[in-house]
Amino acid sequence: xxRYVARRLxxxxxxxxxTTLLIFLMVYALPGDPVRGLFGDKATTPxxxxxxxxxxxxxxxxxxxxxxxxxxxxxxxxxxxxxxSGRPVTEILGEAxxxxxxxxxxxxxxxxxxxxxxxxxxxxxxxxAADTVILFFTLLLxxxxxxxxxxxxxxxxxxxxxxxxxxxxxxxDFNQLLLPAIVxxxxxxxxxxxxxxxxxxxxxxxxxxxxxxxxxxPRRRVVGVHLLRNSLIPVVTFLGTDLGxxxxxxxxxxxxxxxxxxxxxxxxxxxxREGTTLVGLVTILVLVYLVCSLIVDLLYAxxxxxxRYA
Amino acid sequence: xxxxxxxxxxxxAVAAVLxxxxxxxxxxxxxxxxxxxxxxxPQNPLEPANTNEVQGGKVLDMIFRGLKRYDPRTGKAxxxxxxxxxxxxxxxxxxxxxxxxxxxxxxxxxxxxxxxAWNYGASLKNHQxxxxxxxxxxxxxxxxxxxxxQTADTLSGLTVTGPRTFTVRLSQPFSSFPDTxxxxxxxxxxxxxxxxxxxxxxxxxxxxxxxxESYTKGAQMYLRKWDAYPGPDKARNDGVTxxxxxxxxxxxxxxxxGNLDLADDIPATQLKNVRKDLDGxxxxxPAGILQTLAFPFWDxxxxxxxxxxxxxxxxxxxxxxxxxxxxxRGTRTPxxxxxxxxxxxxGGYQPGLCGRACTYRPAEAKRLIQxxxxxxxxxxxxxxxxxxxxxxxxxxxxCNSINNALGDDHACVGSPVGTFADFRNRIAQHRVTGxxxxxxxxxxxxxxxxxxxxxxxxxxxxxGTWSNATFDRLVxxxxxxxxxATAIRLFQxxxxxxxxxxxxxxxxxxxxxxxxxxxxxxxxxNPFSVPVYDEIRVG
Numbered sequence: 001x002x003r004y005v006a007r008r009l010x011x012x013x014x015x016x017x018x019t020t021l022l023i024f025l026m027v028y029a030l031p032g033d034p035v036r037g038l039f040g041d042k043a044t045t046p047x048x049x050x051x052x053x054x055x056x057x058x059x060x061x062x063x064x065x066x067x068x069x070x071x072x073x074x075x076x077x078x079x080x081x082x083x084x085s086g087r088p089v090t091e092i093l094g095e096a097x098x099x100x101x102x103x104x105x106x107x108x109x110x111x112x113x114x115x116x117x118x119x120x121x122x123x124x125x126x127x128x129a130a131d132t133v134i135l136f137f138t139l140l141l142x143x144x145x146x147x148x149x150x151x152x153x154x155x156x157x158x159x160x161x162x163x164x165x166x167x168x169x170x171x172x173d174f175n176q177l178l179l180p181a182i183v184x185x186x187x188x189x190x191x192x193x194x195x196x197x198x199x200x201x202x203x204x205x206x207x208x209x210x211x212x213x214x215x216x217x218p219r220r221r222v223v224g225v226h227l228l229r230n231s232l233i234p235v236v237t238f239l240g241t242d243l244g245x246x247x248x249x250x251x252x253x254x255x256x257x258x259x260x261x262x263x264x265x266x267x268x269x270x271x272x273r274e275g276t277t278l279v280g281l282v283t284i285l286v287l288v289y290l291v292c293s294l295i296v297d298l299l300y301a302x303x304x305x306x307x308r309y310a
Numbered sequence: 311x312x313x314x315x316x317x318x319x320x321x322x323a324v325a326a327v328l329x330x331x332x333x334x335x336x337x338x339x340x341x342x343x344x345x346x347x348x349x350x351x352p353q354n355p356l357e358p359a360n361t362n363e364v365q366g367g368k369v370l371d372m373i374f375r376g377l378k379r380y381d382p383r384t385g386k387a388x389x390x391x392x393x394x395x396x397x398x399x400x401x402x403x404x405x406x407x408x409x410x411x412x413x414x415x416x417x418x419x420x421x422x423x424x425x426x427a428w429n430y431g432a433s434l435k436n437h438q439x440x441x442x443x444x445x446x447x448x449x450x451x452x453x454x455x456x457x458x459x460q461t462a463d464t465l466s467g468l469t470v471t472g473p474r475t476f477t478v479r480l481s482q483p484f485s486s487f488p489d490t491x492x493x494x495x496x497x498x499x500x501x502x503x504x505x506x507x508x509x510x511x512x513x514x515x516x517x518x519x520x521x522x523e524s525y526t527k528g529a530q531m532y533l534r535k536w537d538a539y540p541g542p543d544k545a546r547n548d549g550v551t552x553x554x555x556x557x558x559x560x561x562x563x564x565x566x567x568g569n570l571d572l573a574d575d576i577p578a579t580q581l582k583n584v585r586k587d588l589d590g591x592x593x594x595x596p597a598g599i600l601q602t603l604a605f606p607f608w609d610x611x612x613x614x615x616x617x618x619x620x621x622x623x624x625x626x627x628x629x630x631x632x633x634x635x636x637x638x639r640g641t642r643t644p645x646x647x648x649x650x651x652x653x654x655x656x657g658g659y660q661p662g663l664c665g666r667a668c669t670y671r672p673a674e675a676k677r678l679i680q681x682x683x684x685x686x687x688x689x690x691x692x693x694x695x696x697x698x699x700x701x702x703x704x705x706x707x708x709c710n711s712i713n714n715a716l717g718d719d720h721a722c723v724g725s726p727v728g729t730f731a732d733f734r735n736r737i738a739q740h741r742v743t744g745x746x747x748x749x750x751x752x753x754x755x756x757x758x759x760x761x762x763x764x765x766x767x768x769x770x771x772x773x774g775t776w777s778n779a780t781f782d783r784l785v786x787x788x789x790x791x792x793x794x795a796t797a798i799r800l801f802q803x804x805x806x807x808x809x810x811x812x813x814x815x816x817x818x819x820x821x822x823x824x825x826x827x828x829x830x831x832x833x834x835x836n837p838f839s840v841p842v843y844d845e846i847r848v849g
Binding site: 030031033034036037038039040042044048085086095096154155159162166171254255256257258264272273 | 355729736771
């Protein structure tokens with residue numbers, strides 16, 4: 001187990017270098033000049049543009065820029081400076097990530113708990129009314145775009161009913177984050193429910209289930225331990241990769257509820273063509289994905305005793 | 311069973327990640343007669359000479375007062391810190407600063423506070439974005455050369471002659487120079503700005519009616535009324551909380567829900583409901599912004615006598631009236647000159663100066679374009695950036711209008727560019743082949759600011775590289791004239807040259823818009839479309 005983890009951790013290094021280089025090159029290939037974009041519709045003197053380009057190292061060849069950037073990260077944990085504000089990227093990461101982590105973990109809990117409960121209920125009653133209702137409900141969640149759902153929930157629950165806050169003014173307040181977390185979780189929740197439904201419905205007919213029931217185990221134990229643990233493998237796979245998506249892909253939700261998180265910062269950096277900020281943000285997301293997939297793989301062994309990592 | 315142990319191990323790994331989610335600081339909303347207002351994250355560090363957009367300008371307008379201030383209603387430049395500004399030749403100015411002014415940290419505002427600030431702003435090594443505003447001052451070419459290294463650190467045209475007096479020598483006569491001094495780049499700076507720059511950037515210190523109490527970058531800023539403010543325009547509320555919104559629709563929703571007091575950019579999609587939604591608490595007032603279509607004069611095809619007729623014809627083919635009414639719902643007004651109504655007639659705004667060329671005359675448009683040899687390349691492509699604003703909508707409407715007038719479905723098409731950074735880049739590198747979107751937001755309410763930076767040969771924002779000797783001569787003459795009325799007349803003559811050549815097609819004057827909650831009174835927007843915060847009463 002220990003050796004397996006060590007090997008996986010070592011594998012992260014080339015993945016890390018590869019992804020950062022790819023993103024760096026892709027941003028470089030985008031048309032436009034981040035420095036010129038700073039001046040709005042106004043022009044400025046070419047000497048200021050030259051001086052700024054020099055300060056941010058944009059006048060060097062791209063591979064040299066990448067080398068300097070990686071050297072900064074590895075040696076001094078220095079992610080460079082944001083071109084728009086002149087602030088260190090680490091500062092911007094330090095502001096955006098806690099907010100996003102809070103939102104993503106709340107959404108993750110909602111998605112996992114409600115999704116699995118709905119899935120198990122539907123799976124155990126496959127083909128009956130409850131199953132149909134849940135299938136219809138999840139179909140609805142999948143087919144309604146996030147921004148439609150966001151604005152509808154915001155109007156109904158925050159403005160008409162006044163139960164929840166329409167936007168997030170204090171990102172440490174989980175009450176304010178509840179509505180955006182529900183919106184963010186909605187689509188994934190539907191997938192989790194459908195995945196667990198199929199898996200539960202299938203495993204109900206498995207041999208070990210018949211054995212467990214024949215042993216005379218209480219139904220609670222049969223469903224809670226034997227059925228659920230074995231049915232969760234596809235769900236856990238989905239949840240593991242989805243955590244990264246929840247963190248980086250919340251651009252629309254963040255905009256609707258005015259959350260200053262990672263998604264919006266990434267979108268801004270792309271339109272402003274700011275390579276260093278973007279790579280800094282994405283690097284951390286890559287690490288999150290890598291760690292999540294490692295945890296998922298380790299959880300397989302927990303869930304299914306047949307899986308062993310030597 | 312062995313399983314629970316392994317479950318615990320995995321749970322531990324998950325638990326190690328979660329505490330991260332619990333850190334971060336909360337900021338409570340302060341009490342008293344404090345209002346909250348929507349804000350955008352400033353694009354630059356909040357240095358006066360480095361702030362060239364509205365959001366940063368909003369804060370600087372609250373914490374700084376310069377030698378002059380533009381009246382929030384009339385836009386007229388009036389003395390603020392300046393006791394007197396004297397000149398005999400429109401080239402050398404002697405400026406006396408009023409006594410008794412202080413920065414909010416107690417330091418007195420002296421002549422040196424200005425001279426040091428201006429030297430800092432002009433110096434190439436500080437690469438301040440507004441450096442070119444100091445370009446009129448003698449010695450600018452030494453501290454900010456177009457090529458190579460700077461050979462001086464300070465402007466030779468600036469001399470401190472006493473604790474409260476200094477002289478400014480310009481490189482050429484410029485009679486409206488005193489009226490430009492209300493621009494934020496000319497604000498005074500305390501010593502702390504130079505000695506402890508980082509601390510200053512974290513919490514800027516100025517001499518205006520508000521002090522910055524706390525600043526969480528990227529999220530919010532709380533400005534409190536400065537009780538010891540010595541100026542005449544003391545704040546009438548206890549403070550302002552600026553909250554960063556990434557989406558103006560959310561800010562608007564928050565005003566409706568009572569979560570926010572003032573949103574100063576009403577999203578286009580809400581314009582049809584705004585009057586009903588806010589029950590009259592909606593402002594739509596002219597701002598010093600003119601939208602135009604500029605032309606690529608570096609391209610020979612657009613720079614001939616025939617092309618001049620084509621440009622005028624295109625202008626006549628645009629139905630400004632219908633587009634502003636239906637698309638912008640009255641938040642923009644058809645342009646009939648190249649300035650802005652906020653200047654007032656005394657300031658040089660002359661409605662109708664454009665005349666026939668800016669009225670919708672489809673038949674004449676078609677005739678003129680035919681006379682001029684037809685559209686260069688057989689088609690006009692209007693280039694715009696697609697990442698912000700509602701540019702696509704109006705470009706399509708303009709093209710529709712042109713196509714209808716010319717009776718040709720392919721006469722005009724929009725040519726979107728993905729990002730603003732790329733749009734600017736293409737213009738700078740002359741890679742645009744047809745008319746392109748150009749917007750001008752005035753720096754100071756002077757007719758000079760609407761003409762010289764945009765149409766003078768090689769001027770800083772002359773993106774189309776238009777050049778005309780008569781225009782340049784008239785502008786030079788106007789700048790050298792000390793009589794204000796004569797100068798304005800000369801600028802208007804120059805503007806007629808722009809009209810006759812149709813150097814750029816004026817489209818519409820843009821308004822500023824804002825909506826506010828019923829807690830607020832006396833809400834107004836100044837000619838820069840920024841709320842006049844110090845006048846707002848709460849409760």
